[in-house]
Amino acid sequence: MNGAHPPVVEFEKVTKIYGGSHLAIKEVSFSVEDKAGHGEFVAILGPSGCGKSTVLRLIAGLRPQHPATTGSVRVLGQPVVGPGADRGMVFQDYTSFDHRTVEDNVAFGLECRGMGRKERLALAREWIGKVGLSVDSDAGKFPHQLSGGMRQRVAIARTLILNPRIILMDEPFGALDPSTRMHMQDLLVGLWRDLQATVFFVTHSIEEAVYLGDRIYVMSSPPGTILRELSVPPPDRPAHLMQREPSFLSVVFELRDLLEGLEASTERER
Amino acid sequence: MSPDARMESHEEVERESPAPKALPSPGRRWRLELREPPPPLVGRALGVLAVAVVVLAWGLLTMGATPETRLISPVLLPSPMEVIRAVPSLLERDLLAGVFATLERVFLGFGLAVLVGVPLGILAGAWRVFDAASAPMAIFGRNIPIAALIPMTILWFGIDETQKVMFIFIACIPFVFSDAVVALTGVHQRYVETAQTLGASDGQVVRKVLVPLAMPDIFNSLRNLFGLAFGYIMLAELINARHGLGYLLSTSQRRGLIEHIILILVLIGALAFVIDRGLLWFQRGLFPFRASEE
Numbered sequence: 001m002n003g004a005h006p007p008v009v010e011f012e013k014v015t016k017i018y019g020g021s022h023l024a025i026k027e028v029s030f031s032v033e034d035k036a037g038h039g040e041f042v043a044i045l046g047p048s049g050c051g052k053s054t055v056l057r058l059i060a061g062l063r064p065q066h067p068a069t070t071g072s073v074r075v076l077g078q079p080v081v082g083p084g085a086d087r088g089m090v091f092q093d094y095t096s097f098d099h100r101t102v103e104d105n106v107a108f109g110l111e112c113r114g115m116g117r118k119e120r121l122a123l124a125r126e127w128i129g130k131v132g133l134s135v136d137s138d139a140g141k142f143p144h145q146l147s148g149g150m151r152q153r154v155a156i157a158r159t160l161i162l163n164p165r166i167i168l169m170d171e172p173f174g175a176l177d178p179s180t181r182m183h184m185q186d187l188l189v190g191l192w193r194d195l196q197a198t199v200f201f202v203t204h205s206i207e208e209a210v211y212l213g214d215r216i217y218v219m220s221s222p223p224g225t226i227l228r229e230l231s232v233p234p235p236d237r238p239a240h241l242m243q244r245e246p247s248f249l250s251v252v253f254e255l256r257d258l259l260e261g262l263e264a265s266t267e268r269e270r
Numbered sequence: 271m272s273p274d275a276r277m278e279s280h281e282e283v284e285r286e287s288p289a290p291k292a293l294p295s296p297g298r299r300w301r302l303e304l305r306e307p308p309p310p311l312v313g314r315a316l317g318v319l320a321v322a323v324v325v326l327a328w329g330l331l332t333m334g335a336t337p338e339t340r341l342i343s344p345v346l347l348p349s350p351m352e353v354i355r356a357v358p359s360l361l362e363r364d365l366l367a368g369v370f371a372t373l374e375r376v377f378l379g380f381g382l383a384v385l386v387g388v389p390l391g392i393l394a395g396a397w398r399v400f401d402a403a404s405a406p407m408a409i410f411g412r413n414i415p416i417a418a419l420i421p422m423t424i425l426w427f428g429i430d431e432t433q434k435v436m437f438i439f440i441a442c443i444p445f446v447f448s449d450a451v452v453a454l455t456g457v458h459q460r461y462v463e464t465a466q467t468l469g470a471s472d473g474q475v476v477r478k479v480l481v482p483l484a485m486p487d488i489f490n491s492l493r494n495l496f497g498l499a500f501g502y503i504m505l506a507e508l509i510n511a512r513h514g515l516g517y518l519l520s521t522s523q524r525r526g527l528i529e530h531i532i533l534i535l536v537l538i539g540a541l542a543f544v545i546d547r548g549l550l551w552f553q554r555g556l557f558p559f560r561a562s563e564e
Contacts, residue, residue, distance in 0.1 A: 088468065097482075111478070113469060159467075
């Protein structure tokens with residue numbers, strides 16, 4: 001470990017076994033450096049059941065994935081002991097607190113920190129605007145009055161308002177239709193540039209990973225381990241433009257072949 | 271205004287949201303289809319019609335100038351008119367005082383069960399060690415036949431009001447507790463994880479997430495359990511009471527006042543219905559974020 005700048009996240013031969021026998025991930029090692037001034041966007045791809053979420057939840061410190069069976073999970077040099085606001089997480093479903101209005105959802109973390117009502121609601125409204133919702137008409141709504149895409153905007157605002165060092169996203173756009181999904185990708189790219197946070201983004205979608213990621217980890221069929229790591233160009237154009245360029249598509253096809261090979265080998269083993 | 275109406279104005283209308291159920295257009299008449307509910311007005315009319323048929327049958331079976339010419343003896347079943355004519359005599363037997371005595375016992379006993387059972391259930395639902403510890407007792411409490419508690423409560427609390435209230439309390443608390451536990455554990459773990467990654471402490475997760483999200487379910491089950499408590503109090507009042515609806519029922523039986531028995535049964539049904547609708551109305555105002563089940 002290099003004292004001054006420890007890696008943002010470091011996995012060292014991390015293995016997780018459930019119930020004494022089921023091997024979820026096996027000897028996963030990687031290290032994401034803390035680059036001055038900006039964080040990295042790490043996309044994690046892999047066949048279903050390869051332990052992508054396990055990696056994310058180990059960083060978040062969520063049970064039952066946490067703690068790891070063997071190996072060490074370190075965030076900024078410190079071992080992860082449990083969940084905390086420095087590692088915000090956005091899930092795919094059950095994302096909004098149904099009993100709270102949009103603004104109270106967004107202000108939740110600030111409320112837990114003990115910030116006064118007036119102050120936190122002002123900040124919440126600012127973020128409601130930033131994620132493309134209407135401060136006037138949406139702030140007082142309850143989640144059941146929102147569409148799936150709008151609920152994800154609330155979840156993103158609620159996490160980013162706390163200015164976390166690490167943002168963990170577990171297939172956050174998996175349940176959205178393709179066009180809403182591209183809007184959300186562009187929104188995320190726009191917001192993330194200002195944040196300097198390191199993002200870990202688990203997805204099934206190869207296009208999404210190649211578009212959003214600076215770096216892509218491809219995980220192998222279960223038990224999961226990191227099979228390949230590649231750097232891709234950052235998203236500097238809107239999703240619907242960039243995602244039809246030949247250079248973009250060639251990376252996508254290359255990854256698709258790799259993943260299909262992995263899925264096929266998993267089938268054979270079963 | 272319904273949530274659907276408010277959503278329509280927005281660009282991203284959820285596709286799965288069900289289209290508002292329109293009444294059948296004049297051209298298309300409602301037909302007998304598998305699992306298809308009739309239009310609301312037709313449904314209500316059918317309910318009223320069915321009651322009318324039962325009353326009519328009742329009238330026909332009890333028709334006749336003298337008891338000998340009736341199909342069913344008036345000792346077993348008086349005619350509808352005879353029952354209605356018995357209303358004043360029932361009121362003279364302090365009916366209103368009886369209604370209030372019964373309601374007071376139920377509200378006190380059940381209220382006590384809620385005050386004790388819900389917080390304990392929340393505790394056990396949030397920290398499952400308490401749930402594990404209380405499970406055998408809760409199962410025992412839920413499965414003991416209710417009437418079997420009467421002798422013990424009489425020995426412990428005498429035969430006065432305390433016994434009635436404590437009987438309801440003891441009979442209801444295992445159910446109130448267990449339903450609160452179920453409501454708490456039914457809250458999806460994702461909400462807890464989301465709160466934790468936003469920096470919420472355990473206490474904050476319980477106060478700000480688990481309890482408010484479980485409250486609609488808890489309230490819903492309390493509404494159903496109140497009906498149960500209302501049933502139990504009749505049992506307690508049948509056995510040893512000075513007033514109350516159950517007391518009126520048992521004295522009517524001893525004095526052969528079948529008209530009064532029928533009237534009291536109808537009154538109990540009406541009371542239970544009014545209370546349930548009142549609680550439902552209250553529940554809808556209390557939890558605007560969730561459509562309440564009927």
